[in-house]
Amino acid sequence: MRFLDRASRPFSRIGERGYFAADIVRALPDWRTYGVETIRQMRNIGVDSVPLTIIVAAFIGAVTAFQTRYQLFGGVQLSVVGLISRQSVILELGPLLTALVLTGRVGARITAELGTMRVTEQIDALETLAYDPIAYLVVPRVIAAIIMLPILTVFADAVGVGMAFLTSVVATDILPSDFMAGLQLAFAPFQIVYSLIKATVFGAAISFFCSYEGYNANAGAEGVGRSTAAAVVITSVAILVLDAVTALLLAPYLQA
16 A cells, blocks of 8 residues: 555646646636736746846856857867857757746745745635635736746846857957857747747746645645745756757757
8 A cells, every 4th residue: 555655646746736737727817816916926026036137147158158269179160159159048048047046036935935825824814705816826926937037038148148249259369250150150030939938938837836835835834945945846857857848849940
């Protein structure tokens, strides 16, 4: 019996998250409950995360350009630094590292907020007042993350490529014309769309998994702490898996 319980536990957890996702979909028509709260969550998740996003993207772009230049061997055109910097930042590092960093900032906050409300019985109070807690607490965070993560990724991509250009021109022997030539080489508009698709998927993952862990937190401060730690780990792994799946499905369409 113990073996069967352990073997069925992963499937049970998947089923619980499936029911949670179904509850979110069911609550979507109740826009009067989550409309105003969504705007507030967009500020918390998106606007307040802009400084951190810019700092991370700036260092990503600078390090990528600097390392690329000094890994080149003789005979390679210097314009390839612009190409590699653009592809690295837009296709991979921009959306991925932005999502991973925001998992710690935004995801942990979502889990802690909902977990605290669960252990202090505030969620039970909402149900007593005939409020749907999923519509009031979870749906705004999911919608806000899905909307704001692509916007933050646009900032990250722009800052990352811009800092790569500045680093190449100021700190290395690359001319602005060389970097710009590489930046335009083999560019396809779908590369931007690909970055935004990744960001949208990552935003949904952050809000969903962190909301689930917080909403189902165990009683007490220790339970909230455990849920927050589990949410960050699970979401980080989910983002890496989704990154690989997205690349597997969409990478063939990236070539200009």
